[in-house]
Amino acid sequence: MKITVVGLGYVGTVAAAGLAKEGHEVLGVDIDRQRIDTLRTGKIPMYEPGLEAWVTSSLREGTLRFVHRDDFAEGIGDAAIIATGTPPTDNGSADLRQVMSAVAWVSSIGPDGLTIVMKSTIPPGAGQRIARRELRGTRIRYASNPEFLREGRAVHDWESPDRIVVGVDSNDEQSVDLIRRMYDGIDAPYLITDVTSAEMIKYASNAFLAARVSFINEIAVLCGAVGASIDTVSDGLAMDSRTGMRIHAGVGYGGSCFPKDVRALDHLALTSGANIDLLRSVIHTNNRQRLLPLHALRQRFDSVLAGTRVGVLGLAFKPETDDVRDAPSLDLIRALVDEGVDVAAFDPRAAESARSSLPPSVRLVDDVAEAADRAQALVLLTEWDHIVNADWQIVARCMTPPRLVFDGRNALDPIEMERLGFEYIGVGRGRAQNGGGGG
Ligand SMILES: NC(=O)c1ccc[n+]([C@@H]2O[C@H](COP(=O)([O-])OP(=O)(O)OC[C@H]3O[C@@H](n4cnc5c(N)ncnc54)[C@H](O)[C@@H]3O)[C@@H](O)[C@H]2O)c1
Secondary structure: OEEEEEOOOHHHHHHHHHHHHOOOEEEEEEOOHHHHHHHHOOOOOOOOOOHHHHHHHHHHHOOEEEEEHHHOOOOOOOEEEEOOOOOEOOOOOEOOHHHHHHHHHHHHHOOOOOEEEEOOOOOOOHHHHHHHHHOOOOOOEEEEOOOOOOOOOHHHHHHOOOOEEEEEOOOOHHHHHHHHHHOOOOOOOEEEEOHHHHHHHHHHHHHHHHHHHHHHHHHHHHHHHHOOOHHHHHHHHHOOOOOOOOOOOOOOOOOOOHHHHHHHHHHHHHHOOOOOHHHHHHHHHHHHHHOHHHHHHHHHOOOOOOOOEEEEEOOOOOOOOOOOOOOHHHHHHHHHHHOOOEEEEEOOOOHHHHHOOOOOOOEEOOOHHHHHOOOOEEEEOOOOHHHHOOOHHHHHHHOOOOOEEEEOOOOOOHHHHHHOOOEEEOOOOOHHHHOOOOO
16 A cells, blocks of 8 residues: 655654555655654654664665655555644643644645545544545545554554554445555454544543543552552552553653643533543642652752752653653753752653753753762652663762652662662652652
């Protein structure tokens, strides 16, 4: 099949490379010239394990090409996948301008019978409006095909998705068949539904996961207050088939999807007259969670943080990505700097992408020991192996008392940390282990 992928960010690059790897003829299109130039050399403009190898081999095989939208001068093919961004607007709703611009471009040059496959996350109802208004008078079909990949595991998730959701209206069997052919090499159950339900599945999935994170974080705060251990409580929950997989307590979720999608669903609920109080609590809890380390530091330093030196370990919203969009690190670091803290930050991959979002006084350093240099406290925000498995004995020697470590991901061993001379605070890990601090 010949497929055009419009928008070459985290999702579009994975989709383009994944489909080309299966032997489809794929053309990746973007409006960012620098991005196109980078991709053409076989490099990828983000850190995503395994993706560069896919891109390079498909470029070599000739199944994958990249072109700037302004230079596009050939047929679009059988399907146009749209994977442009849908960032949040100020009121929390999804900004659909990139998507609408992509739809307008595709529909201006797309042939009769083409199917637009919407991978961007757009609010329930938006796809139907696109099909009815923007594609009216054309013979272009429309299908929703939400993407569920996780950054840092995108290559794995593309090859082995839990499910493939396809939303079409008016029994559009042709688009369903086309999407099945497109994913021929992928073994996954299909869920075929209408466009709006497919869109809702994506939002509900993200909101449900975000709610689980906020729930476990609320329970962690309570564990901290009563002296229970959230680690054991999470194990206990995970052993029950009704409550399912283990969710880790910590400083909250971040990234380019959960925060914006929960807010967009909340906005949709408000404007649809279907107020969902729970969503607001999920957002509120997550915002509070991000500042737990600040409160712990204030408590430990008798509210006088000005002049203290704090090392922040991890800037990316999770390990194995360089994405810092809506990362908890950004909120926390800004708050620390506002209080006069001298911040040094380390991340194995995300320092460059974080730089422009951080206050200029923040020193970006090259390793854990440098972040710890003469610091009174360290805050672990991203559980990179590189950070968790640092030589903590050396780290302890670099620091000055009280050698506080706030483990915002409950990734370190509290007993070992205390043995090495750190004051350890986790999130809800119980009085026995952390002296009653933390959430
Ligand atoms: N990042 C994820 O983990 C993830 C996972 C699932 C779904 N999603 C959803 O997928 C969509 C894309 O996310 P992303 O993180 O890849 O976005 P991104 O911001 O990383 O990339 C978007 C790309 O689209 C390009 N673009 C913008 N307007 C364009 C236009 N008119 N024509 C061509 N290209 C254009 C941009 O230059 C950029 O390269 C979003 O709706 C997101 O919510 C993202």
